[in-house]
Amino acid sequence: MTTKFTKDHEWVKMEGDDVAVVGITEYAQHALGDLVYIELPKLGATYSKGANFAVVESVKTAAEVYTPVTGEVIRVNDALESDFDLLKSDTDGWIAKFKITNAEELAALMDDAAYQDYLKTVD
């Protein structure tokens, strides 16, 4: 399945039928600038779609990261705590993996082309 995107600059892609992998886009990382801290969610915590599940802190600001899907956190990418550059990686830059309950939530998200169009409308 293809990667989907939110207006808050998160990306999500599916692993199998019910696991969603979530990270933040290159645009978000660039807007934040130099990262200094990342607050990761706890394993087993459940979040509703749109809930704040992580915080990425740069020198400039603290940015909340929202989950595009409802679900339980089944994996957390602890490696990010010591290597913020990892966020840039397509394969290893994910923040958390969620076991989702409603795959239809993904349908409303943007695909890559729509997200690229959306980026043209934001500063």
Next chain:
Amino acid sequence: MKQTPLHASHIALNAKMGEFAGYDMPLYYDLGVLKEHEWVRDHAGLFDVSHMGQICVKGKGAQDLLEKLTPSSFEKLGIQRTKYTVLLNEQNGIIDDLMVAKAGEDDFHMVINAGCKDKDIAWIKSNLTEGLEFIYFEDWSLLALQGPQSEAVLRDTLGIDLSGVPYMGVWYQDYTMFVSRLGYTGEDGFEISVPNDAAETLWNKILSDDRVKPIGLAARDSLRLEMGYCLYGHDIDATTTPLEADLGWVMRKDAKESMPAPAKKRVGIMLTDRGVAREGAIVKSRGGEELGVLTSGGFSPTLQSSIGQVYLPLDYAAPNTEVNVDVRGRLIPAKVVTLPFLKPRTKLPTK
């Protein structure tokens, strides 16, 4: 929004612009906040601080007026020397903090905060006595060059030898350029005042040196925070007295004695665990009692940890007192630290 005469230069340099005190100012350039911060500590960084107000009071009684409006003494301040002080209201609240340069007997040049310009000017004017002249240098710009290579850069780009100018000293050239050896970063450096129509040429000339990068207000803030300097409207304001703000060192003996003893004191806070605490975060005792709110805070690139300033009750204000800072509901352990967080590397004062 207001603009400084260097606005077009910032845009040309691809600066990320943002509002500060009613001005559209550069927050950071291509280098980014972290590298700009480090560049100033290692080399030399050029700031546009033309939004700040440059004023002058002169004439017989100018020194008396300053000693009335500030709690400082100007008696022993040498000619061509500068002093940091605060303007106070009648309740001992801080109206602004400022630099006062003594250009001559009863002749003082001041640099005041952008956000305070209007009220400061009105306040000073309303206190003028006969024979005193007030000048607002509205059409003058102010550039700051900060960092260990500043003196060498000004020598090589402008042909000016400032090696003999001590920390807090002043140098000037006719009525075309005023230079003072001070700043807001804790590094050696200079603030350079020139007429607006000379600002862009000066900016470009200094920037043409490879040792110099343009630096925005974001790094200016993290640099000053590491030095424990106050940002007006955040760390000090009309509700804080200089004694509470731990600025007793700027005060005359009589002014200090007549001011009520403070119940709280501005101190430094350093997180001892991971995380970043910013302005507005609540500082709590280990027992959970709310003690104060961070008046500024952020990540220190030099110390690689989160630092801030807070007013704490005197019982909690001693160095190494252990507290917690509430960041989005997470209590992060922190300790009280004596300001400044870093030792200043300004040029040593000379007699």
